[in-house]
Amino acid sequence: xxxxxxxxxxxxxxxxxxxxxxxxxxxxxxxxxxxxxxxxxxxxxxxxxxxxxxxxxxxxxxxxxxxxxxxxxxxxxxxxxxxxxxxxxxxxxxxxxxxxxxxxxxxxxxxxxxx
Amino acid sequence: xxxxxxxxxxxxxxxxxxxxxxxxxxxxxxxxxxxxxxxxxxxxxxxxxxxxxxxxxxxxxxxxxxxxxxxxxxxxxxxxxxxxxxxxxxxxxxxxxxxxxxxxxxxxxxxxx
Numbered sequence: 487x488x489x490x491x492x493x494x495x496x497x498x499x500x501x502x503x504x505x506x507x508x509x510x511x512x513x514x515x516x517x518x519x520x521x522x523x524x525x526x527x528x529x530x531x532x533x534x535x536x537x538x539x540x541x542x543x544x545x546x547x548x549x550x551x552x553x554x555x556x557x558x559x560x561x562x563x564x565x566x567x568x569x570x571x572x573x574x575x576x577x578x579x580x581x582x583x584x585x586x587x588x589x590x591x592x593x594x595x596x597x598x599x600x601x
Numbered sequence: 602x603x604x605x606x607x608x609x610x611x612x613x614x615x616x617x618x619x620x621x622x623x624x625x626x627x628x629x630x631x632x633x634x635x636x637x638x639x640x641x642x643x644x645x646x647x648x649x650x651x652x653x654x655x656x657x658x659x660x661x662x663x664x665x666x667x668x669x670x671x672x673x674x675x676x677x678x679x680x681x682x683x684x685x686x687x688x689x690x691x692x693x694x695x696x697x698x699x700x701x702x703x704x705x706x707x708x709x710x711x712x713x714x
Contacts, residue, residue, distance in 0.1 A: 519702075528690075528704055528705075528706050528707060529645070529690065529704040531701055531702065531703075534701075542701065577644060577645070587633060589635050589647040589650055590635075590637075590645075590647070590702060591647075592644040592645050592646070593644060594643070594644050595644055
């Protein structure tokens with residue numbers, strides 16, 4: 487298996503622009519998670535899906551952030567409009583069972599820079 | 602909700618020595634405790650995990666211990682090698698909060714050759 491695939495690897499954009507991050511989970515994994523990593527706040531869970539349905543989005547920072555999972559093999563995280571404080575590495579991860587029972591498999595991340 | 606504290610934030614050891622990283626968690630309902638290693642510029646990867654019905658688990662040079670009463674768990678790396686240099690994250694998850702995995706702040710381990 488190719489693992490969790492994220493694109494793009496790097497994204498540089500100007501403040502106010504829309505940013506879309508993409509993720510393909512491991513085939514057969516029913517859970518998909520979006521994390522944000524910064525030096526100040528560490529690894530933060532933004533949202534997670536079970537069988538394509540959003541279960542908990544309490545970590546989404548504000549209405550500028552939205553996530554979708556139209557099918558079992560694809561998810562997007564969108565920021566509109568982007569702000570410099572959104573600069574971070576965004577990781578997508580998938581797991582076979584609920585997080586409480588199995589490990590997370592992370593993608594390589596998208597490094598977002600908003601100028 | 603769950604809160605995970607991790608110490609130390611930075612650890613420097615000589616090659617061949619042991620390294621110990623400690624974590625505490627707040628939610629007594631947490632029952633799964635994974636450890637992840639993240640090399641510079643790369644993704645976190647699972648190195649070992651332990652469930653609440655087990656007190657200790659070992660995999661070659663790596664071991665994890667869990668004290669449920671005290672809500673402590675620790676990572677032990679023996680015979681450290683330069684390639685062990687990375688950031689290590691402990692995490693906790695369980696039924697409370699919908700099985701969300703909460704991460705510690707991380708420990709940056711330096712192994713000096």
